[in-house]
Structure formats: C-alpha cells, structure tokens
Amino acid sequence: MTLRIYDTEAQSLRDFVPLDPENVTMYVCGPTVQSGPHIGHLRGALSFDLLRRWLEYRFGRVTFVRNVTDIDDKVLVNATPDEPWWALAYRMEQEFSRAYAAIGIAAPTYEPRATASIPQMQELIQRLIDAGHAYASAGDVYFDVRSWPAYGELTNQSVDAMEPAADADPRGKRDPRDFALWKGSAGKGEPESATWESPWGPGRPGWHIECSAMSRRYLGAEFDIHGGGLDLRFPHHENELAQSTAAGDPFARYWVHNGLVTVGAQKMSKSLFNFILADDLLAERDPLVIRYALSAAHYRSSLDITATTFDEAEAALDRIGGFLERAGRVLTADADEVEFVAVVPDAFAVALDDDLNVPQALAVVHERVRAGNTALDAGDRETADAAFRDVTAMLGVLALDPADEQWQTDNGPEASALDALVQTMIAQRADARAEKDWAAADRVRAALAAAGIALEDTTDGTHWSFTNG
Ligand SMILES: [Zn+2]
Incomplete structure (x- = not known):
C-alpha cells in the first residue's frame, strides 16, 4: 500500500515517498500570536496532527516543526503600554499551546520562535541579495519578483495578474509586487526590543522569510511536507517558495493545505458574531467531542459548523464508547493479560493512505463497533474480541480513544x-x-x-x- 497525498503545487494526488523513510520531515506554519486561538486554528493544527500520527504509524519517526510568529506588525499593533509586544506574544503562545493540548494535538518535535532565528533570516536575505534576487532600499530589503521567473508557480498566477504586496510601505519598491524580507525601523518609533541590527540598518524580518529560514535551520534545505491553512497559499507560501528556491534550496517536496472553517455557511467574522474562540468552545464542550467533530470532515474540504455539529460528534462517540465499555466488561473476564500489538484493519489503512481520508476511516471504526455489538449480542466472544482490538487500535491512531488518560477529566x-x-x-x-x-x-x-x-x-x-x- 502506498500513501497518496494531495500536493497543492502539483494540483494532484501524488505517491508519498519521503527523502528518508526512517525520518519524515514536516514543517507547518504556526500562529502569529497577536490574539487567542479560534476554531479555525484548532482545525488546522488538528489536520496536521492527524497526518503526523498516520505518518508515524506508517514510517515510525516524524520530525515535526511548527513555528511561532512572535514578531509581526499585528503583534506590535496589539501591544499596550501595560503589556509589551513580547509579553503579549508569550501569553498568546501559551493560550495556543493549552488549547491545542486540550484537544489532544501532540506538541511538535520543536517549536521555534521567529525572534530566536534572526541571524538565520539575515543570512538567507544576504544570499538572496548576492544571487541578484533581492535588493536593499531605504533601510528595507525586498524580494525582486521580476528576477525570478518561477514566481507564482505555487498558486498558478502570473506576476502581472497579482495584486501589489500590501506588506510594506512601497517607498523603495522596484515593483509593487515585491515583498519585504527586512523591514527597516529607523524613525518609525517602534520599540527598541523589536529592532535588530543588520547590514541594511536596524529593523525586523518580514513574515515570509521567517518560515524559509526556520524550516532550513531545523529540517534542512530540502524536507518532505510543508503544511498550512488554505489561506496561507498566497502570498505567504508563494513567497516562502520563491525565497528559498531563489536562494538555491530545493525546499518542500509536498505542499499540503487544510480547508477552512465556516460557521452557519459563512466565513467567521467578528461583525457577524459567528466567531468561535477556542476558549469559549472548550468551556462549553467536551474536548474529545471537539476533536471528533473537527476530525470528521476531510481535511481538504471546508468544515461548516452548524447547530448540530457537536451533538452529532457526541452521539457518534457515545456509540463507540458504549461498545468499548460493554466489550471491556465482558471480555476482561477471560482476557489473558498479554499485550497485543496494535494493528489497524486494512480498510482503515486504505482510507488514511488515500489522502488522509479520516471520514472514511471513521466509517470503518463504526462498522467494527456495529460488528462487535452484534457479536456480543450473540455471545460470540472471539469476534467481539477481534472487533474490540481493531477499534482500540484505530482510535489509538486517531487519538480518539475515550479510555485514554488524556480525556479523563472527571475524576474529581x-x-x-x-x-x-x-x-x-x-x-x-x-x-x-x-x-x-x-x-x-x-x-x-x-x-x-x-x-x-x-x-x-x-x-x-x-x-x-x-x-x-
Ligand atoms: Zn509560514
């Protein structure tokens, strides 16, 4: 069986063949920590948690890096006299970590903060200048999109059709689509703690260069999977790809993007009052129910939250939990205490190998639950035991086993x-x-x-x- 995955750049399903079959490498864009997480952040991070867990099952080891963008225009804008940007960024980073952990998203292998890789960003910018793909201008440094004919390849756009890059004051740009690699801060009144010395004057990095530099630092010039939300394809990922490849790095081999979350079929927005913050959701719903609900749609489709989304997830989990409890009671009576190796049924593996088809994999779980219940009704312990093991193994891969310690919160x-x-x-x-x-x-x-x-x-x-x- 071969794992196939949808590569956004190729716009097709491709066989997944890692560079090193003993260590799959993944870089996923983490949050800009200017405010707390919402349901869209949870869904995005969960999509890659599920992919990582399946890759771990298939290949053994996965090195998973997800960054924290702790310096950015938005972080500076949201800072207050009582809470400087770095304190705000750290507080929000902790909120993200808590919300992710609450729904069983495993911590990355490493989580670099952008502010800890400034020298690597400067080095990459210098390589781009030396290669003729970037230029310094009035304290800023820009990527020269006209110097790189492949620009636009990720999203299939021609440069002429693109909107001007809105990420910087266009004061010194050769082309309005050139984007900032380094943002000069001289005379802008930005806090000194948000300013780094550079060969081009004091300033701070542009957003896109952060990920190019951090992925290279921790995963190398070439790595397997680059992930993020669909909304990051342009300009963020297009620009990352241009920077890294123009500097001579092969960069990501597969681009994977998760679909976005809508609420009542509408884009979330504060003005529509349909914005679901992670903290509010976690206060209202069982974390396991949230994990199930956000896993249950295919990662590439958009996920619409309706009045019944979480109730349906809860009912589905009740069916699974009911079987596990019942089977546990009956089967432990004559179970030998031999540890068994968790092996998932073929149909489950086929589903996840097919571009991480979690909805189909969950259908296999429910099919085995039904078969297990029927066997228990008939007093067929052998069949019930096989179903119990299958269900436990599958739930283990998806991190959805209600019996797992992670979800035991009511032991007070x-x-x-x-x-x-x-x-x-x-x-x-x-x-x-x-x-x-x-x-x-x-x-x-x-x-x-x-x-x-x-x-x-x-x-x-x-x-x-x-x-x-
Ligand atoms: Zn990124």
Missing part, C-alpha cells in the same frame, strides 16, 4: 462521591429484588432515571451510566 471528588451514592442505591435495589419487593426495586430505578442515570443488569453485576452521555 464529585465523581467518586456520585459513584458511591449510586453504588449504594444499586445495592439497595439488589436487596429489594432478593426479597422479591419489586415495587421498592422499581422505585430505586425510577429515582436514578429521574436523575439522568440508567442501570444495566449484566451477568457480572449492575452498571450505571448517564442517560445523556
């Missing part, structure tokens, strides 16, 4: 107090039944039902669960 004193009370009532009901006092037994069950708790009698005792997940 309230949870153990509630369990103790329900167990007492279950014992009272058992006593009533032993005395054939059916009315008393029914009263216990009815009282629990009124509190939203359902009982299930099995051969190994009575178990309780919440009626509404």
Whole structure:
C-alpha cells in the first residue's frame, strides 16, 4: 500500500515517498500570536496532527516543526503600554499551546520562535541579495519578483495578474509586487526590543522569510511536507517558495493545505458574531467531542459548523464508547493479560493512505463497533474480541480513544462521591429484588432515571451510566 497525498503545487494526488523513510520531515506554519486561538486554528493544527500520527504509524519517526510568529506588525499593533509586544506574544503562545493540548494535538518535535532565528533570516536575505534576487532600499530589503521567473508557480498566477504586496510601505519598491524580507525601523518609533541590527540598518524580518529560514535551520534545505491553512497559499507560501528556491534550496517536496472553517455557511467574522474562540468552545464542550467533530470532515474540504455539529460528534462517540465499555466488561473476564500489538484493519489503512481520508476511516471504526455489538449480542466472544482490538487500535491512531488518560477529566471528588451514592442505591435495589419487593426495586430505578442515570443488569453485576452521555 502506498500513501497518496494531495500536493497543492502539483494540483494532484501524488505517491508519498519521503527523502528518508526512517525520518519524515514536516514543517507547518504556526500562529502569529497577536490574539487567542479560534476554531479555525484548532482545525488546522488538528489536520496536521492527524497526518503526523498516520505518518508515524506508517514510517515510525516524524520530525515535526511548527513555528511561532512572535514578531509581526499585528503583534506590535496589539501591544499596550501595560503589556509589551513580547509579553503579549508569550501569553498568546501559551493560550495556543493549552488549547491545542486540550484537544489532544501532540506538541511538535520543536517549536521555534521567529525572534530566536534572526541571524538565520539575515543570512538567507544576504544570499538572496548576492544571487541578484533581492535588493536593499531605504533601510528595507525586498524580494525582486521580476528576477525570478518561477514566481507564482505555487498558486498558478502570473506576476502581472497579482495584486501589489500590501506588506510594506512601497517607498523603495522596484515593483509593487515585491515583498519585504527586512523591514527597516529607523524613525518609525517602534520599540527598541523589536529592532535588530543588520547590514541594511536596524529593523525586523518580514513574515515570509521567517518560515524559509526556520524550516532550513531545523529540517534542512530540502524536507518532505510543508503544511498550512488554505489561506496561507498566497502570498505567504508563494513567497516562502520563491525565497528559498531563489536562494538555491530545493525546499518542500509536498505542499499540503487544510480547508477552512465556516460557521452557519459563512466565513467567521467578528461583525457577524459567528466567531468561535477556542476558549469559549472548550468551556462549553467536551474536548474529545471537539476533536471528533473537527476530525470528521476531510481535511481538504471546508468544515461548516452548524447547530448540530457537536451533538452529532457526541452521539457518534457515545456509540463507540458504549461498545468499548460493554466489550471491556465482558471480555476482561477471560482476557489473558498479554499485550497485543496494535494493528489497524486494512480498510482503515486504505482510507488514511488515500489522502488522509479520516471520514472514511471513521466509517470503518463504526462498522467494527456495529460488528462487535452484534457479536456480543450473540455471545460470540472471539469476534467481539477481534472487533474490540481493531477499534482500540484505530482510535489509538486517531487519538480518539475515550479510555485514554488524556480525556479523563472527571475524576474529581464529585465523581467518586456520585459513584458511591449510586453504588449504594444499586445495592439497595439488589436487596429489594432478593426479597422479591419489586415495587421498592422499581422505585430505586425510577429515582436514578429521574436523575439522568440508567442501570444495566449484566451477568457480572449492575452498571450505571448517564442517560445523556
Ligand atoms: Zn509560514
């Protein structure tokens, strides 16, 4: 089986063949930390978390670098006298890390901050100047788009059809589409802490050069996958590609872009009041439900959040969790404690090998859950056990196993107090039944039902669960 992945540059599915099959290399553009994360950030980061996890399953090792853009026009604009830009950037970076971790997005192998790679950016700018593809002008340095005929190749645009680059004051540009590699800060009143000395005068790096320099520093001049949101293709990724290749680096071998999130079929915007902040969503919904909901659409399609998106995810997880609990109870009774190697079913692997088709992979999970339940109904332990192992292995790859420690948040004193009370009532009901006092037994069950708790009698005792997940 070969993993095929949609390469935005080729505009087609391509067989994925890593440079080094023992170490896949990935660079994903991280956030500009000017404000907190919203649902679109979660979806984007999750798309690449799922790709990384599948690559890890297939190849073993993945070196995954995701940067933090901690210096940028927007970070400077949002700073206040009480909170300098670097404090704001760090606070927001932590908000991103917390939100990502909450929904099970694994930390990158490394997370470089742009401000820690200024010498590497300056070195790359100098190489571009030396090669005749960049020029210094009035304290700024620009990439000379007319000097690079391939400019526009990522997004299939001709230079003449492009909008002027809006990233810098066009004071010294040869062509309005030239974009800034270095932004001179002399006389602009920017804080001294946001200014670095350079051969072209004091200033700070342009956004695009940051990623070209950091990917090269940590992954080398050529690496496997460059990822980011669809909205980054132009100008950001087009410009990264031009800079790196014009400087002589082969750069990314596959370009992968995730689709964006809409809310009620509309682009999120503060003026439409449909902006979903990660913190608000996490306060309202179970993190596992959020992860499932944001995984359930194909990573390349746009994901529309509606009134039922999270309820549907919750119901799907309940079906999976219900089977795992039931199978766990029945099967642990005669399970040998031998650790098994997690192997996913072929249909699941085929789905993920097909451009990371997570919706199809989830369909395989649900198919195995149904088969497992049917086997349990029929008392067929062998088939149920096989289904249980399959489901556990698949959920492990997707990081969606409800039994995983990551999702165990309700182990506080309230949870153990509630369990103790329900167990007492279950014992009272058992006593009533032993005395054939059916009315008393029914009263216990009815009282629990009124509190939203359902009982299930099995051969190994009575178990309780919440009626509404
Ligand atoms: Zn980038």
